[in-house]
Amino acid sequence: MNAQAPQSAPPSPYSSAVGKSNTESHTLSVLVDNEPGVLARVVGMFSGRGFNIESLTVAEVAHETHLSRITIATSGTPEVIEQVRHQLERLVPIHSVTDMTLLDRAIERELAMVKVRGKGENRVEALRLADAFKARVIDATIESFIFEITGAPRKIDDFVDLMRPIGLVEVSRTGIAAISRGPAPI
Amino acid sequence: MSKQMTGAEMIVQALKDQGVEVVFGYPGGAVLPIYDAIFHQNELRHVLVRHEQGAAHAAEGYARSSGKVGVLLVTSGPGATNAITGLTDALLDSIPLVCITGQVPTHLIGSDAFQECDTTGITRNCTKHNYLVRRIEDLPRILHEAFYVAANGRPGPVVIDIPKDVQFATGTYTHFKNIQHKTYQPQLKGDLSKIKQAVEMMTKARRPVFYTGGGVINSGPAASALLRELVRLTGFPITSTLMGLGAYPADDRQWLNMLGMHGSFEANNAMHDCDLMICVGARFDDRITGRLDAFSPHSKKIHIDIDPSSINKNVKVDLGIVGDCAHVLEDMVRLWRTSGARADQAALAKWWKDIDHWRAKDSFAFRISSKIVKPQHAIQRLYELTKDRDVYITTEVGQHQMWAAQHFKFMEPNRWMTSGGLGTMGYGLPAAIGAQIAHPNSLVIDIAGEASILMNMQEMSTALQYRLPVKIFILNNQYMGMVRQWQELLHGGRYSESYTASLPDFVKLAEAYGAHGIRCADPADLDEAITEMIETPKAVIFDCVVDQKENCFPMIPSGKAHNEMLMADLSDDAGIEIGNVIDEKGKMLV
Numbered sequence: 132m133n134a135q136a137p138q139s140a141p142p143s144p145y146s147s148a149v150g151k152s153n154t155e156s157h158t159l160s161v162l163v164d165n166e167p168g169v170l171a172r173v174v175g176m177f178s179g180r181g182f183n184i185e186s187l188t189v190a191e192v193a194h195e196t197h198l199s200r201i202t203i204a205t206s207g208t209p210e211v212i213e214q215v216r217h218q219l220e221r222l223v224p225i226h227s228v229t230d231m232t233l234l235d236r237a238i239e240r241e242l243a244m245v246k247v248r249g250k251g252e253n254r255v256e257a258l259r260l261a262d263a264f265k266a267r268v269i270d271a272t273i274e275s276f277i278f279e280i281t282g283a284p285r286k287i288d289d290f291v292d293l294m295r296p297i298g299l300v301e302v303s304r305t306g307i308a309a310i311s312r313g314p315a316p317i
Numbered sequence: 318m319s320k321q322m323t324g325a326e327m328i329v330q331a332l333k334d335q336g337v338e339v340v341f342g343y344p345g346g347a348v349l350p351i352y353d354a355i356f357h358q359n360e361l362r363h364v365l366v367r368h369e370q371g372a373a374h375a376a377e378g379y380a381r382s383s384g385k386v387g388v389l390l391v392t393s394g395p396g397a398t399n400a401i402t403g404l405t406d407a408l409l410d411s412i413p414l415v416c417i418t419g420q421v422p423t424h425l426i427g428s429d430a431f432q433e434c435d436t437t438g439i440t441r442n443c444t445k446h447n448y449l450v451r452r453i454e455d456l457p458r459i460l461h462e463a464f465y466v467a468a469n470g471r472p473g474p475v476v477i478d479i480p481k482d483v484q485f486a487t488g489t490y491t492h493f494k495n496i497q498h499k500t501y502q503p504q505l506k507g508d509l510s511k512i513k514q515a516v517e518m519m520t521k522a523r524r525p526v527f528y529t530g531g532g533v534i535n536s537g538p539a540a541s542a543l544l545r546e547l548v549r550l551t552g553f554p555i556t557s558t559l560m561g562l563g564a565y566p567a568d569d570r571q572w573l574n575m576l577g578m579h580g581s582f583e584a585n586n587a588m589h590d591c592d593l594m595i596c597v598g599a600r601f602d603d604r605i606t607g608r609l610d611a612f613s614p615h616s617k618k619i620h621i622d623i624d625p626s627s628i629n630k631n632v633k634v635d636l637g638i639v640g641d642c643a644h645v646l647e648d649m650v651r652l653w654r655t656s657g658a659r660a661d662q663a664a665l666a667k668w669w670k671d672i673d674h675w676r677a678k679d680s681f682a683f684r685i686s687s688k689i690v691k692p693q694h695a696i697q698r699l700y701e702l703t704k705d706r707d708v709y710i711t712t713e714v715g716q717h718q719m720w721a722a723q724h725f726k727f728m729e730p731n732r733w734m735t736s737g738g739l740g741t742m743g744y745g746l747p748a749a750i751g752a753q754i755a756h757p758n759s760l761v762i763d764i765a766g767e768a769s770i771l772m773n774m775q776e777m778s779t780a781l782q783y784r785l786p787v788k789i790f791i792l793n794n795q796y797m798g799m800v801r802q803w804q805e806l807l808h809g810g811r812y813s814e815s816y817t818a819s820l821p822d823f824v825k826l827a828e829a830y831g832a833h834g835i836r837c838a839d840p841a842d843l844d845e846a847i848t849e850m851i852e853t854p855k856a857v858i859f860d861c862v863v864d865q866k867e868n869c870f871p872m873i874p875s876g877k878a879h880n881e882m883l884m885a886d887l888s889d890d891a892g893i894e895i896g897n898v899i900d901e902k903g904k905m906l907v
Contacts, residue, residue, distance in 0.1 A: 164500065167449065172441060179442050210629065217626035223446040223466055223501045 156185065156206045157232040158239055158309050159216065160317055164224040165191050165199040172222050173201055182215050183207060186241075186284075186306035198226070204284075204307050229317045231309040239309045243287045248275045249298035257297050264290045275300070319491050324453050324484040325350035328417060331460035332361055334492045337388050339364055339379065339754055341372040345392025346432060347419025350484035364754060364783060367775040369396050371747035373403020373474075374773070377412045378751030381734045382709055384537060386413040386467050387751065393419045394432030397478075398439065402741060404474045405443040409738025410560060411535055413472035415463050416444075422482035423451055436478040445473030446501075451480070453488035461493035470503030471624040472535055503623055507640030507648060515595070515619050515636055516652045522593035523664035524616075524671075525553045528576065528605075531560030531737065532598015532622060533642050534730045540564070540643035541730040544597065547650050551660050554672055556584035558599050560737040563727035573672065574681070577605045578873050579719040582680035582882055583672050585871075588613050589879035590671065596620045598642045601631040602738070603906070611878035621645045680871045681723045684887050690840050692717065692792045692863040696724040696764065699790060702847050707759040709752045711735065713745040713769030716798035716869045721764040743772030746789060750776055753785040760788070760851065767793040767820055767860075777830040780856045788850050789858045791823060794865045802868045807904055827858035838862035876903025 163169045170189055177184050185204040192200045205215055212230065219228045231237040245266070247257050257276055261268065266280035280290055284307055291302055311317045322330065328351050332340065339362045344352045355363050366372040369391045376387030387407075391400050397418040407414045421430040437449045446466045448459045459477060467475040519525060527548055533540045541564040548555045548571055555565050556573040565572055574581035576588055585607075588594065594616045599605065601620075606612045609631065618634040620627070621642060628637035638645055652658070683693040696717075710725055711734040712718040718735055727733050734752060736744040745763040753761040763770075770791055780787050800815040824834030833853045837846040837860070850857045870885035876899065 168437060168441065168447075171438070175442050210633070214626065214630055217628075217630075221471075221624060221626050223498075226500050 154206050154208060155212065155232070156204060157212045157230055158237070158307055159203045159205060159219065160229045160231050160309055161201040161203065161219055162226040162317075163199050163201060164226070165197040166224055169199070169224050170201065172224070173203070173219065176218055176222065177205075177215075180218060182211065186304070188306040188308055202307055202309050227317075229311075231311070231317075234311050234317075237309050237311050239283055239307050240281055241284050241287055241305055241307050242279065242281045243291070243302055243304040244269070245278045245280060245291060245294055245302050246275060246300040247278065247294050247298050248300050250274055253297045257294065260290070260293050260297075266290065319489050321487060322490050323350065323354070324456050324479065324486050324488065325354040327456050327488070327490045328460065328479070328484070329354045329358060329361055330490055331457060331492075332388060335386070335461070335464045337386070338362060340388045340390050341366055341375040341379070341751065342390030343369050343372060343392065343396060345396050345419065347393035347421060347481050348390060348396075348417075348484075350481065351390060351417070351419070363390075364750075365779065366747065367778050368773065369399035370402050370743065371750070371773050371776040371779065373400045373407065373414065373416065374741070374744050374747035375751035375754070375776075375779075376414050376416075377403065377407050377410075377744075378711055378734050378748030379755045380412050380414060380751070381534075381748070382731050382752040383755040384731060385755075386415055386464055388415050388417070390417045391419070392432065393421055393436065394434045396432075397434060397436040401440065401443060402739075404440060404476065406736050406739040406741045406744065407474040408443055408445065410736065411472050411531060412474070413467040414474040415467050416474060416476045418476060418478045419484070420449070420478045420480040423480045424482070426480065436476065440476045443474075444476050445471075447476035447478065449478045449480075450483050453483050453486040456483060456488065457491050458493055462496055462498065465496040465498060466501060470501065471532075503641075504639050505623075505641040505644050507621065507638040507645035509648060511636060511638045512645060512648045513652060515638065516649060516656065516658055518593055518617060518619065518636065519551060519553075519595065519653075520658045520660060522553075523661055524591045524668045525551070525593040525595065525660070525665075526573075526587045526591040527553055527555035527595050527597065528557070528588065528599055529555065529561045529564055529597045530558040530599025533561055533564040536598065536623075536642035538730060540598075540641075540646060543643060543646035543650055547646055547653065550650065550653050552662075552665055553595075553660065554587055554669070556580070556587065558602070558605055558737070559722055559735060561599065562722060562733045563730045566728040567726035568728065573676075575722050578607070579723065579869055579871065581723075582678045582871055582884070583675035585873065585879040585882055586675045587672055591616045594618045596622075596634070597646065598622060600627045603631070606632060607873040607881075608876055608878045613879070678884070680882070680884060682887060683867070683885060685840075686864070687840055690838060690843060690861060690863045692794070692867055693720050693724050694840065695790075695792060695843060695861050695863060696720050698843050699762070699764070699847055700725045702844065703760060703762070703851060706851070707756070708732065709734070709749075709756060709759055709761045711745040711748040711752060711761070711763045713763070713765045713772075714740045714742045714799075715766045715769060716794075716802065716867075717764055717766045717769075717792040719799075719869045720792070725764070742769040746770060746773050746780075746787070747776045749787040749789075750780055750783075750785055753780075753787050754783070761786075762788045762790055765789050765791045766798060767791050767795065767823070768797045768817060771821075774826075777827075777832060777856065777858075781831045784855065786853070786855050786857075788856070790850070791858065791860050792863050793820070793823070793860050794863050794867070795820060796865060798867075799869065805868070806874065807899055823858050823860035827856075830856070832856035832858055834858050834860070836860040836862065874899045874903060875906040876900060
């Protein structure tokens with residue numbers, strides 16, 4: 132065997148394979164041409180390269196110029212997040228990619244509809260909590276409510292957690308939309 | 318210039334306006350109008366392949382050897398799916414292609430019509446970009462935009478899927494010149510302050526190495542010229558990836574040979590021990606880095622790449638410069654000259670001493686035999702007997718490919734066409750056809766293995782139809798050699814399905830196609846047989862019967878570092894005990 136003995140030197144500090152950094156959640160705002168297949172390109176890039184999508188929203192934001200904004204919540208090490216951004220940027224129909232998490236105090240909001248079933252004291256408690264969270268009742272029967280709540284994702288998580296013991300049936304969430312503060316565009 | 322014409326006519330006109338001289342293709346129901354438009358003119362040449370995969374590889378060989386965009390034309394459904402291996406190959410090796418696929422008429426899309434497939438859906442992840450043209454109004458712009466996207470930035474394949482009714486429809490054709498794409502505008506010039514910083518790092522380096530790749534070739538001949546100038550100015554050693562061979566002349570003193578899994582001992586050790594790595598147009602692929610956490614542990618790294626996503630993807634670098642190789646190298650050369658920069662000569666002299674010590678190992682050495690043809694020897698003789706000619710080399714994939722990279726010396730860019738990223742067996746013959754079409758009077762040789770060549774053997778028919786004198790030089794060991802080598806390394810020598818028990822008689826096969834066949838099994842006859850091949854004015858299949866047991870060394874085993882190379886044991890023909898070298902983690906890797 133001619134191989135030299137494996138080196139005992141410390142692993143390269145430049146390798147991304149070592150120094151496992153912490154996983155972070157980031158929200159990316161992606162401005163794209165609203166053309167057929169553009170969402171598939173974005174989603175396919177994530178699945179093809181093994182990146183995470185925690186939530187995704189997409190809608191046209193400028194009708195005349197055919198621009199859509201895709202807001203993606205993803206998670207990974209800072210290196211992975213940087214790679215996600217670059218891989219998005221090289222897709223041809225993409226105008227810009229902004230990491231909202233790196234912006235100063237970007238605003239993130241989500242809308243959820245929460246169906247709760249229950250009677251008696253649970254009903255009263257559900258309404259009381261909804262009031263505290265500024266959630267609106269958008270449907271009611273004698274044994275259920277549907278609440279509409281908007282806010283930061285964390286607030287919705289909290290609300291859903293509180294509803295669980297009371298009789299949570301199901302939740303429908305839009306995913307995160309995000310925008311930067313102040314007068315300038317993203 | 319605006320003119321009324323049908324979609325099919327627009328396609329032909331746009332190709333002409335783009336300066337396309339040749340299209341590789343295969344007709345079918347969904348592209349008949351385009352073939353009719355081709356029939357009505359004489360400027361655009363069509364080369365009929367025998368399988369759409371062949372069309373894609375031929376277009377790649379044409380593109381890689383000429384620096385132009387390669388074009389292929391295939392029908393819907395199976396035509397498109399057959400082309401996919403070639404498109405993926407072009408994506409991985411950054412080869413500019415435009416692939417026009419026919420599609421069922423728009424009103425049938427989604428109905429599972431005859432020969433329908435979701436071409437844009439299937440090719441989305443194996444192309445740089447793709448288009449489905451639903452309206453004739455969009456066709457002229459998309460045709461020209463496709464060429465812009467394929468050729469600019471990091472090159473790659475682009476698919477234009479054109480339904481049959483759009484080909485028949487009439488519309489206004491416009492020649493879009495100098496397309497300014499609204500979103501895709503790659504950065505060519507590097508950040509000057511970063512380039513200054515790079516030059517400064519280079520003057521301070523004590524153990525520098527240039528690590529260059531296919532990006533230098535893609536950037537054009539100017540990039541290779543500038544690279545040579547910079548390397549000579551600095552006096553630094555240079556190594557290159559498989560894809561970058563030819564950018565720097567292989568007979569130069571500063572050349573360390575190829576690096577990576579089957580690269581030279583000196584190149585890999587220089588990479589491991591360097592204190593400054595200057596990566597130009599390469600991408601730190603796993604065949605290059607070996608074990609990542611032990612990759613070049615003591616070096617600062619500079620990475621020049623036109624694709625920002627390549628920087629910090631696999632290996633974190635200290636200085637990333639986004640830009641086209643030629644542009645950045647030009648600035649580097651200029652800054653080096655004007656600033657009167659000078660490398661640390663004393664340190665460099667010591668570094669070269671280390672390198673010469675590694676070089677003295679002669680890691681590509683092999684035991685020559687008088688009884689049996691050694692594959693490495695066959696490549697060496699092929700090189701010696703063709704080196705004064707205008708020669709283009711393509712390869713298939715496997716041991717022969719590595720031996721070709723190790724033993725054939727490339728002096729110029731665009732002379733070496735091989736499937737690096739995807740590792741596509743069957744690439745070499747169609748690529749040779751494409752290269753021969755681009756260079757009709759040159760000597761084009763496909764260095765092949767007997768297993769790979771059978772994957773696209775049907776293209777012999779294409780070669781004969783167009784009187785292309787391509788030479789297929791088969792290193793025939795009756796094994797899928799690289800598979801067998803890995804089975805030896807990892808699976809206890811259990812050669813599961815890697816032996817081909819029923820090979821064709823390649824000489825008779827050549828004759829069946831109307832080509833010339835040569836067989837050589839005796840080292841004493843080799844030179845004469847190779848000369849016969851070179852001098853035969855038509856296609857040749859050369860069946861070079863070689864040592865069945867020869868393995869490809871040196872080798873960085875999977876999961877090992879650059880300084881843990883396995884070397885060939887020259888004292889014993891039986892090979893070396895390598896069964897225990899690769900650990901469990903390494904076995905998981907490919």
